[in-house]
Amino acid sequence: xxxxTQTPKHLITATGQRVTLRCSPRSGDLSxxxxxQSLDQGLQFLIQYYxxxxxxxxxxxxxxxxxxxxxxxxxxxxxSLELGDSALYFCASSVGPSGGAYEQYFGPGTRLxxx
Amino acid sequence: xxxxxxxxxxxxxxxxDTVTLNCSYEVTNFRSLLWYxxxxxxxxxxxxxxxxGIEKKSGRLSSILDKKELFSILNITATQTGxxxxxxxxxxxxxxxxxGKGTKLSVKP
Numbered sequence: 001x002x003x004x005t006q007t008p009k010h011l012i013t014a015t016g017q018r019v020t021l022r023c024s025p026r027s028g029d030l031s032x033x034x035x036x037q038s039l040d041q042g043l044q045f046l047i048q049y050y051x052x053x054x055x056x057x058x059x060x061x062x063x064x065x066x067x068x069x070x071x072x073x074x075x076x077x078x079x080s081l082e083l084g085d086s087a088l089y090f091c092a093s094s095v096g097p098s099g100g101a102y103e104q105y106f107g108p109g110t111r112l113x114x115x
Numbered sequence: 116x117x118x119x120x121x122x123x124x125x126x127x128x129x130x131x132d133t134v135t136l137n138c139s140y141e142v143t144n145f146r147s148l149l150w151y152x153x154x155x156x157x158x159x160x161x162x163x164x165x166x167x168g169i170e171k172k173s174g175r176l177s178s179i180l181d182k183k184e185l186f187s188i189l190n191i192t193a194t195q196t197g198x199x200x201x202x203x204x205x206x207x208x209x210x211x212x213x214x215g216k217g218t219k220l221s222v223k224p
Contacts, residue, residue, distance in 0.1 A: 002157065002160075033211065033212075042215070043158070043203065045211040045214075058210075100208045100210070101209075103149070104160070109157055
């Protein structure tokens with residue numbers, strides 16, 4: 001158990017809908033990262049927040065957005081969902097602000113299925 | 116464009132064998148090389164390497180980084196069925212991690 005928690009574990013929804021994924025980082029970690037894992041693309045970095053501020057952005061679609069709250073938990077919002085958004089969404093956390101300089105610990109993931 | 120390439124893509128061995136997994140990287144503003152183990156769930160952190168030529172060890176697993184050749188290897192000795200998993204390598208830049216597609220290791224009894 002990495003100490004990173006994510007809810008829900010599974011989510012099934014229809015195309016065009018909007019969902020919110022939630023993540024709580026390990027105690028003491030200030031950075032939260034969101035990743036998408038699909039069979040053909042592997043693990044893709046979406047976005048990072050550090051202490052409430054957006055720190056780095058990957059190939060995140062405009063239909064996706066995220067935020068980190070004062071208690072450091074983070075939410076990833078996915079809207080106008082398409083079939084291709086079906087994937088595993090992981091949250092990771094680290095103590096420091098630089099994604100490549102600190103160990104990142106992954107949560108159990110949320111499996112999103114869009115029908 | 117940043118990229119991380121792992122080889123082989125899959126590997127089947129028998130218990131007791133020693134395996135070497137390869138990872139090459141081209142990452143702008145490179146900071147670190149990380150290895151993770153993924154068994155149908157979340158990637159589990161194994162190693163983080165930042166200095167060239169210094170081996171990191173944890174039990175039967177070890178890893179080393181060559182920053183001149185932009186290469187890292189992960190060795191697993193005396194493999195066990197519990198080592199069966201996908202092993203992910205990631206290059207750490209200033210902003211984030213760039214992951215390879217992984218090596219799927221299957222250890223047969």
